[in-house]
Amino acid sequence: MSTPVSQEMLDVVDAEDKVIGVRARGEIHSLGLMHRSVHILVFNSQGELFLQKRSRSKDSNPGLWDSSAAGHLERGESYPDCATREFAEELGIDVVAPLESLFRLPASPQTGMEHCNVYRCINDGPFHLQPEEIDEGRWETIARMDKRVADQDPTLTNILRLIWKNFRLDTQAEEK
Secondary structure (H helix, E strand, O other), rough: OOOOOOOEEEEEEEEOEEEEEEHHHHHHHHHOEEEEEEEEEOOOOOOOOOEEEEEOOOOOOOOOEEEEEEEOOOOOOHHHHHHHHHHHHHOOOOOOOOOOOEEEOOHHHHHHHHHEEEEEEOOOOOOOOOOOOEEEEEEEOOHHHHHHHOOOOOOOOOHHHHHHHHHHHHHHHHHH
């Protein structure tokens, strides 16, 4: 029998992302303790971003559009290992090449008190979405994402809007 999500044991970390303890996920969230997560931005060969609509049964942000895949690091897990695991679990595809690490966001209320590493990859699918996690998925153009974020679209998670703003700052800097 699997452990309920709220009882999964995760590392609690400090402002420098150093492990300072272990607590149940539900307790971490209710107490606002710092912990770790990954988000993966999956683009297709046309440059569109794959978005997942979080399951309505999720304990946080149910029914909102989020990054392509995301999740908490398990106890003792590394960021790259978590990204690979979440990609496979949520999208049903094994990673063949390492995911590209883009940037890190420090823990803050906007990230849900999660130190978050963001990754990118190119994959045209098809994806096999994990029904416990994801209600549906769709491709979104960069221009449409820019507009949704600029308009503070309430159907997007806060962290996705923050990730997208940082991603676009990075990509615009690369273009100059």
